[in-house]
Amino acid sequence: MFERFTASARDVVRGAPAYAVRPGPDTVGEGELLLALLDGRGSPGAEALAALGVRERRASVMRSLDEARRRGGLTAADAEALAGLGIDVAEVVTRVEQAHGAGALATASGRPARRGRSLRSPFGEEAKSVLERSLRVALGRGDKHIGDEHLLLAMVAKPGLAASVLAEHGVTHADVIRVLAKPAVAG
DSSP, X not given: OGGGBOHHHHHHHHHGGGGOOOSSSOOBOHHHHHHHHHHOOSSHHHHHHXXXXXXXXXXXXXXXXXXXXXXXXXXXXXXXXXHHTTOOHHHHHHHHHHHHOTTTTOOSOSSOOOTTOOSOOOBOHHHHHHHHHHHHHHHHTTOSSBOHHHHXXXXXXXXXXXXXXXXXXXXXXXXXXXXXXXXHHHO
């Protein structure tokens, strides 16, 4: 599958492990792919995020990913839905951390890993699912390559951490499609 990836898509895949920090084995998930995509410049997916104002809100995106990590992967939307059922996720997290230590529920993080790491982090099911969906997205669009724009579309096409964090920042699947349809970005 990777032989179909453009240089920018390969950069995302290669860059994502640098953001995987977790107790025990590091795992690459959707959040790490999103952060690596935000590192890009001049490629369709990276420029779409820039056009949607996500690049300039990178710190906020990282905070949202970190908060979801602390909640055991629950997004802000998940926490809000549970609050509607009378479950205070923040209180649950606080109690778990009091009993088991800070970060006890933590999943893959949006914090940068130490520089100079030579070991590759394994891709978790979330990330593998995004990579598989990117192939389907590319085929569905009639493209013979998989670019970072296909990775971005795969992230927002289905509910998940990346789609939720982007939605918190005002970016929807429809927004991504609209911006990618513009010649300057789709170039």
